Amino acid sequence: MRGAIATGREATGRMTRVVIAALLALLCGTASASMAEHAQRASTAGIDVITYHSNVKDVVVIVAALPAGDAMAEPGNIAVPTLSGMMLDRGTKALDMFAIADKLDSVGASISFEVGTQSLQVHAKCLKKDMHLVLGLLASELRTPALLPAEFNKAKQQFVGGLQASAQNGGARAREAFERSIYPEGHPNRPHTLAEFVAAAKAASLDEVKSFQAKYYGPAHMSMVVAGDVSDAEVRAEIAGAFSGWSGGQDYIRSAKPGASQASTAAREINVPLADKPSVTVILGQATGLRYRDPDALALRIGTAILGRGFTGRLMSTVRDKEGLTYGINATMGDDSIADGAWDISASFAPSLLQKGVGSTRRELDKWWSGGVTAQELSARKQGIIGDYLVGLSTTGGLADTILANVQRGYDVSWLDEYSQAVNAVTLAQVNAAIKAHLDPAKMVLVEAGSVGPAAGAP
Amino acid sequence: MSRHCDVYPPLAVLFLSFQLIATCAAAAPASTPAAAPAAVTDGTTGFTHVKSLGGIDEYRLDHNGLGVLLVADHSAPVVTFEVTYRVGSRNEVTGDTGSTHLLEHMMFKGSDAYNDAKGNSIKQMLERVGGQFNASTGADRTNYFATIGKENLEGYIAIEADRMRNLWLHEQDRQSEMTVVRNEYERGKNDPDNVLVEEVTAAAYVALPYHHPTIGWRSDIEHVPISKLRDFYNTFYWPNNATVTVVGDFDTANVLALIRKYYGTYPRSPAPIPTIYTEEPAQTGERRVTVKRPGEAGTVILAHKVPNGRDADQPALEMLDAILSSGKNARLYRALVDQGMALSAGSGTDLHYDLSLHTLYAALSPDTSHELAEKTLWAEINKIKTSGVSAAEVESVKQQYIAEDAYKRDGTAAVAAEISEWIGIGDWTLYVTFPQKVQEVTPADVQRVANKYFKEDETTAGWFVPLTDKTGAGT
Numbered sequence: 001m002r003g004a005i006a007t008g009r010e011a012t013g014r015m016t017r018v019v020i021a022a023l024l025a026l027l028c029g030t031a032s033a034s035m036a037e038h039a040q041r042a043s044t045a046g047i048d049v050i051t052y053h054s055n056v057k058d059v060v061v062i063v064a065a066l067p068a069g070d071a072m073a074e075p076g077n078i079a080v081p082t083l084s085g086m087m088l089d090r091g092t093k094a095l096d097m098f099a100i101a102d103k104l105d106s107v108g109a110s111i112s113f114e115v116g117t118q119s120l121q122v123h124a125k126c127l128k129k130d131m132h133l134v135l136g137l138l139a140s141e142l143r144t145p146a147l148l149p150a151e152f153n154k155a156k157q158q159f160v161g162g163l164q165a166s167a168q169n170g171g172a173r174a175r176e177a178f179e180r181s182i183y184p185e186g187h188p189n190r191p192h193t194l195a196e197f198v199a200a201a202k203a204a205s206l207d208e209v210k211s212f213q214a215k216y217y218g219p220a221h222m223s224m225v226v227a228g229d230v231s232d233a234e235v236r237a238e239i240a241g242a243f244s245g246w247s248g249g250q251d252y253i254r255s256a257k258p259g260a261s262q263a264s265t266a267a268r269e270i271n272v273p274l275a276d277k278p279s280v281t282v283i284l285g286q287a288t289g290l291r292y293r294d295p296d297a298l299a300l301r302i303g304t305a306i307l308g309r310g311f312t313g314r315l316m317s318t319v320r321d322k323e324g325l326t327y328g329i330n331a332t333m334g335d336d337s338i339a340d341g342a343w344d345i346s347a348s349f350a351p352s353l354l355q356k357g358v359g360s361t362r363r364e365l366d367k368w369w370s371g372g373v374t375a376q377e378l379s380a381r382k383q384g385i386i387g388d389y390l391v392g393l394s395t396t397g398g399l400a401d402t403i404l405a406n407v408q409r410g411y412d413v414s415w416l417d418e419y420s421q422a423v424n425a426v427t428l429a430q431v432n433a434a435i436k437a438h439l440d441p442a443k444m445v446l447v448e449a450g451s452v453g454p455a456a457g458a459p
Numbered sequence: 460m461s462r463h464c465d466v467y468p469p470l471a472v473l474f475l476s477f478q479l480i481a482t483c484a485a486a487a488p489a490s491t492p493a494a495a496p497a498a499v500t501d502g503t504t505g506f507t508h509v510k511s512l513g514g515i516d517e518y519r520l521d522h523n524g525l526g527v528l529l530v531a532d533h534s535a536p537v538v539t540f541e542v543t544y545r546v547g548s549r550n551e552v553t554g555d556t557g558s559t560h561l562l563e564h565m566m567f568k569g570s571d572a573y574n575d576a577k578g579n580s581i582k583q584m585l586e587r588v589g590g591q592f593n594a595s596t597g598a599d600r601t602n603y604f605a606t607i608g609k610e611n612l613e614g615y616i617a618i619e620a621d622r623m624r625n626l627w628l629h630e631q632d633r634q635s636e637m638t639v640v641r642n643e644y645e646r647g648k649n650d651p652d653n654v655l656v657e658e659v660t661a662a663a664y665v666a667l668p669y670h671h672p673t674i675g676w677r678s679d680i681e682h683v684p685i686s687k688l689r690d691f692y693n694t695f696y697w698p699n700n701a702t703v704t705v706v707g708d709f710d711t712a713n714v715l716a717l718i719r720k721y722y723g724t725y726p727r728s729p730a731p732i733p734t735i736y737t738e739e740p741a742q743t744g745e746r747r748v749t750v751k752r753p754g755e756a757g758t759v760i761l762a763h764k765v766p767n768g769r770d771a772d773q774p775a776l777e778m779l780d781a782i783l784s785s786g787k788n789a790r791l792y793r794a795l796v797d798q799g800m801a802l803s804a805g806s807g808t809d810l811h812y813d814l815s816l817h818t819l820y821a822a823l824s825p826d827t828s829h830e831l832a833e834k835t836l837w838a839e840i841n842k843i844k845t846s847g848v849s850a851a852e853v854e855s856v857k858q859q860y861i862a863e864d865a866y867k868r869d870g871t872a873a874v875a876a877e878i879s880e881w882i883g884i885g886d887w888t889l890y891v892t893f894p895q896k897v898q899e900v901t902p903a904d905v906q907r908v909a910n911k912y913f914k915e916d917e918t919t920a921g922w923f924v925p926l927t928d929k930t931g932a933g934t
Contacts, residue, residue, distance in 0.1 A: 055534035058865040089787070101787040105855045108862020110786075127862055154799060161802045161824045165756040170649055228869075275753040278645035311567070311582040317575075324635030327643040350645050353638070380587050387589015391606055394535035395870035450649075 035393070039403065039413040040232045045243035046219030050403055050413060051235045052227040054396050059228045060131050061400045062124040062138070065408060066222035067252045068212075069118040071188035078192050079159065079200035080208045084217075085115035086155040087209060091146035092137075100137055109134050111141065117189060118252050118338050119408070120217075125397075128229045132238055139242035142217055152206045159201045163194055170281040173272045174449035178344065179335075181268055181445045182287040188253040188339045218248025223407045227400040252338045252408075267442060272449035280354050280450035284361060285344025288438045292336045292409045299426050300333065300343070300434040306373045306381050307331045307364070308345055314364050315345065325349060325357040337409045343439060351451050358446065365441050372432035386420045503715040505723060513891030515878075516711070520719060523727045524699030527718055528878060528887060530706040532871055538612050538707035539871040541604035542619055543879040545702075546695035548598050548673040549735060549812065555687050557675015560596040561633075561640055562688050566603065567594075568632045570625040573618045581618045590615065591872065598669055599812040600883030606872045609708045613717050620721035623696055630685045637681060644674050651752040651923050652822070655760060658748045659921035660816060663762050667739045667813055697728035702887070704878050706871040739764065739814050746919040754925030756802065757823040759832045762919040765817045765912050768810030768884035772911070774896040775904040776817065780806045781856040782848050782905065783819070783839065788855075790839050791821070800827045800835060812885050817912065829922045840913050847906035860894050 041050045047064075070081050089111065091097040104110060109126035111134060126134040166172045176191055183190035192200075226235045290297045308315045308331025315329045329347035336342075345365065349357035392398040393416075406415045506527070509517040518527040548559050569580050585592045585605050592605035605615050647653050657672050664670040674680070703722070705714055742764065766772055783791045784805040795801035801821040808817045819840070821832045867873055881890045 056869045059869050098788055098793075102855070105786050105788055106858050108859040108866075125866065127865055154797065157799050157824065158796070158802060161756060164825050165754075165802060165822070167755050168753055278648045279642060310586045312586045320639055321575075322635065324638035325642075327639055327646055348642060348646050350638075350642055353642075380583075384586045384589045387587075387608060388591065389589070390608065391537055391589055391591055394537045394606075397869070 035416040036412075036414045039416065041413050042236070044236045044239045045246060046222075047239065047243060048223045048407065049236065049239055050223070050225045050407065051230055051232040052225065052399060052403060053230055053232070054228055054399060056228050056396050058128050059396055060126050060128055060134075060230055061227050061396045062122065062126075062134065062224065063400045063404045064122040064222060064224035065119040065404060066217065066219075067118060067250055068120040068216040069116045070191075071118050071253050072212075072216055072250065074208075074212070077200050077204050077208050079197055079204045080212045081120075081216075082115045083152070083155055083159060083201065083204050084209045084212045085113045085120050086159060087145055087147055087152065087213075088113045088141045090151040090155065091148065092140040093144040093146055094140060095137075096146070097151070100141070103133065103137065107133065111138055113141075117191075117335065122224075131226075131230070131235070135238045135242045139246070143243075143246055145213070147206060147210060147213075149206055152209065156201055156204060160198055163198050163201065167194060168274055168277075170272075170274055170277055170279070170449040173274065174281040174283050174346075174447045177270050177272050177449065178283040178285065178445060178447045179342070181270060181447070182285070182342055186255070188255055189335045189341065214248070216248075216250050218250075219243060219246050220249030221251050222249060223404060225400045225403045225407070227403070228396045255339055268445045270445065270447045271452055272447065273452065274450050277450035278350065279348045280351055280448055280452055282347045282349060282354070282358060282361070282449075283344050283447045284346075284358070284365070284444055285342055286439065286444045287340065288333065288336070288343045289340050290333075290336060290438055291338070291340050293411070296430070296434040296438060297333070297336065298422060299430040300438055302378065302381060302385065302423065302426055303368075303373055303431040303435045304331050304333055304343065305385060306377045306431075307368045309381075310384070312380075314368060315347075315361065318364055319347070319357065319360045323356075323360055325353050325360060329361065337405065354448065354452060358448075362441065369435055369439060369441050372435060373428070375428050378426075378428050378431060382423050382426070385423055389419060389423075503712045503719075505719050506715055512888055515887075515891065517887070518715065520698065520723060522723050523697075523725050525718070525722050526702035526882075527715070528702060528704040529709070529711060529714065530704070530871075530874060530878070531709065531711070532706060532868070532874075533708045534868075535871075536609050536708050537606055537871060538609045538705060538709055539604060539606040539875040540612060540615055540619065541602055541704045541706075541875040541879055542623075543600050543602045543702050543704065543882045544695060545600055545700050545732070545883065546691075547596065547600050547883065548671065548675070549668045550691075550695065550733070551668060551671065551675070553671075554679060555683050555691070556671045556679040557640070557644075557673070558679075558683055558688060558691050559601055560674055561636065561680065561683065562691055563594050563596045563601050563603075564636045564640055565628060565632060565688060566622055566626060568627050568629070568636070570621055570627055572621055572625065574627070579618075581615075581622070584614055584618060588614075596673055597880075597883055598673055598809075599885075600879060602876075602879045604872070604875060604879075606707075612709065612714070616717050616721050620718075623698065623701070623722070624725050626692060626696075628685060628689050628692060633685045633688065640674070641677065641680055644677060644680060647674065651750055651754050651925070652758050654752070655748075655750045655758055655921050655923040656818075658750055659760050659762050659818075659919055662746045662748050662921075663742075663764060663816055663919040664739060664814070666737050668735070668737070669811060669813070669816070694728075694730075695732065697732070698722055698725050699727045700732045702882050704875050704882075706875045706878075735813070742917045742919075744916050748919070748921045749924055750921070751924045751926055754923065756825050757827070757829055757832075757925055758921075758923040759821045759823065759829050759836065760921040761819040761833065761836055762921070763817045763912050763914075763917055764814045765808060766815065767813055768815055768881075769886050769889065771896075772908050773808070773810070773815075774893060775900050775908040776808055776912070777893075777897055778853060778856055778900045779843065779848075779905045779909060780808065780817075781859070782843075782852045785856065785859065790842075791819075791836070794835055794839050795821050795832065799824055800832055804836075810880070810884050812883065829924070833920065833922075837915075840909060843906060843909045844913065848902050850902055853900065853902050853905065857898055857900075860897055864894065 039050055039052045068081055073081050107130045109130050111124040114121045124134050179191050307313055319325050319329050326347050326349055331345045333343050334341055505521055506518040507521055509519050516529045546559055551558055573579050588607055588611045590605045590607040594603040607615055661670050703718055783789055791804040795804040801823055804821040806819040808815050819836050823832050878887055878890050881887045
């Protein structure tokens with residue numbers, strides 16, 4: 001009987017490798033089964049540009065990132081990075097925002113900007129024939145934004161309005177409270193409060209935006225992925241033409257690890273009272289002190305998936321399927337691409353089931369932490385992670401996003417192929433050791449946001 | 460377990476879902492004539508080739524009437540397999556509202572052949588191979604789908620076909636899943652805009668079952684007996700009430716053989732699938748609903764019933780919505796967002812098998828009054844009613860649709876999902892022909908439909924009025 005089980009596991013392992021090889025070969029369309037061979041990486045106009053020719057016809061996807069996120073805010077005003085990003089699609093020195101929108105709409109293309117913790121992210125999409133137009137407009141928006149006072153006032157108003165509208169959003173408020181409790185002052189992942197952002201946005205000046213853009217917007221640490229029906233030479237020629245002569249830019253904030261800060265973190269329970277919320281948002285977790293590329297990070301990520309990823313994760317299997325306490329519960333690691341990040345379980349419970357739900361969550365967490373995961377769980381989860389990864393690469397958008405994330409984490413394009421091998425190489429002992437080494441349920445922070453506590457009122 | 464009863468998403472998402480409908484409407488301008496039904500002679504017996512259109516081949520399994528749509532795409536070694544049942548919340552009545560959705564959840568509870576204890580349940584199988592899967596319930600259809608490496612297709616079809624007729628429906632499973640669904644319902648109620656959309660919809664429809672939310676009323680979710688779920692399952696989950704859609708890297712003969720192997724064992728439904736004969740009475744005056752809850756910014760909705768999704772006026776309505784809502788040049792953006800009155804604004808149609816619901820909305824800036832926002836929404840509609848739209852506006856939208864046609868070929872899951880929506884609306888061929896019809900829309904068509912459908916006496920207006928006392932006390 002034991003022999004049959006062991007044979008079954010070995011067979012599963014072999015099957016995994018056969019399936020992966022087949023998928024890789026077909027995704028690449030080559031006998032070499034290398035996706036990285038389809039990617040070309042070089043500096044063009046000072047930008048780290050990666051091109052990837054995929055099988056899609058006519059479609060071009062452009063994603064880019066440069067270090068200009070909220071963490072780069074100067075001491076004077078924390079809202080300036082976001083406002084700087086919001087001003088990019090409000091016209092250039094040559095074209096007003098409606099003229100730009102007209103040009104893009106007339107060919108069905110799009111360009112959008114988003115400001116995150118560490119980076120300004122760009123997403124663009126167009127047909128192959130319109131790549132010249134889109135890269136040209138993107139360059140103009142980044143290099144020569146109009147920065148008109150009237151548009152700045154509108155951007156401020158929309159930013160403030162959006163912030164205020166999120167004041168009663170349980171998920172957003174829970175996340176803010178959690179991150180402020182686990183990251184120390186000065187950590188790039190520590191968010192400011194909603195009230196601080198609102199006050200800063202109201203006080204921000206256009207001069208601060210101009211100064212921020214001058215300092216942080218530039219090619220020096222910018223990465224750009226252009227994927228789809230593209231040729232490397234054509235892409236580089238377009239980028240060279242559009243971005244030539246641009247300079248400047250700052251590096252990401254890769255703060256020193258907090259070291260003892262995790263050990264000194266004490267368990268806390270935080271209530272964020274919000275009225276009239278029939279479902280309470282719960283986050284339970286801690287800072288890990290780990291970056292994505294740290295030696296234990298992949299092992300802990302796989303172990304975390306066994307606990308809380310998908311419908312077969314332990315949390316969903318028990319807290320949802322068996323006990324019926326929640327619609328959704330999962331465990332993840334995040335915010336660790338550039339600086340050290342966090343680990344958390346997030347879930348939702350009705351106020352009347354909150355205590356029971358948190359109790360069940362803690363029970364499964366403790367069981368996982370103290371008992372570890374099994375070889376059978378690890379084998380199945382590895383196969384699932386790799387399969388999901390490869391399915392995700394089957395669209396141009398998914399491929400481009402993955403390449404950009406890899407580059408931001410410090411990997412070369414070869415990681416496209418090496419990731420699956422790395423997942424397969426993780427051992428049971430590594431997973432269980434990583435869980436114990438970097439997490440401690442006794443020191444985790446619990447946040448409950450919703451109609452809980454005396455100030456929340458009746459749901 | 461759903462992609463799901465997002466039939467009533469938050470307004471911030473609502474606009475995106477309208478855009479999705481718009482994108483599903485973009486296909487090749489050139490049409491392929493529908494072929495006449497003919498017996499398959501390629502070695503795959505048991506199917507009738509119904510027609511081919513726009514790169515989609517339609518078959519019917521002769522033995523039991525199962526519909527099959529095949530869309531070959533060999534750009535990546537993945538396949539999306541989706542089964543759409545022509546049953547949704549429109550098939551529910553008072554007392555069993557939400558049953559379609561609850562049953563969708565129960566479809567993951569297993570069967571004698573495939574279950575968690577055996578380690579071969581559908582979620583175990585699909586997560587083991589890295590499949591991206593889920594299910595969703597709408598007003599007009601329920602679907603189950605997975606995107607997987609093509610070598611895993613047979614394993615998935617076997618389980619998906621099995622649960623069409625062999626599902627466990629145990630009371631203890633209903634009890635635990637009921638509270639799961641109730642939490643899904645509660646999460647939806649956290650967002651006051653969600654509640655507003657639900658109440659506007661309930662006011663707009665008085666007779667058609669679109670009146671009630673797809674997730675159901677809370678009391679029905681809690682109390683519907685397992686016997687009613689069994690009745691629902693035994694009434695609607697039959698091959699002649701379902702269409703299988705396969706998109707991706709497959710061999711036609713092989714995939715038909717697999718479908719026949721696993722679905723061909725079932726007979727047709729023993730009784731005809733029930734039809735809905737209820738008709739919505741004419742609306743003879745404006746209706747208004749107000750939702751007051753803690754919040755920061757208000758919302759205004761203007762809803763109008765418009766024809767079913769197959770109606771010839773829908774392409775013109777689609778064009779009108781794009782002109783009102785698509786991008787920074789859109790009329791509502793210029794009138795409301797750019798003027799600082801709204802954080803976002805848009806319009807779109809929730810297409811249905813029966814009467815659809817068109818919605819204009821504005822998510823207000825904190826200092827904007829509901830009266831001003833509503834007046835501005837009407838002003839933009841009235842401009843189109845009196846002055847029409849420009850040829851340049853119409854042409855720009857058409858170009859966006861042509862580009863969208865290329866974009867949607869990048870990935871199999873989105874194609875399958877859009878086809879499933881059209882199946883629910885009642886005609887999958889609109890996936891191909893609807894965008895062609897959009898290309899034929901003229902400025903005069905847009906003005907005509909604006910005058911035809913956006914009448915003040917046929918309006919259902921909804922306001923979300925935020926309460927400033929955030930503790931909920933004294934309200």
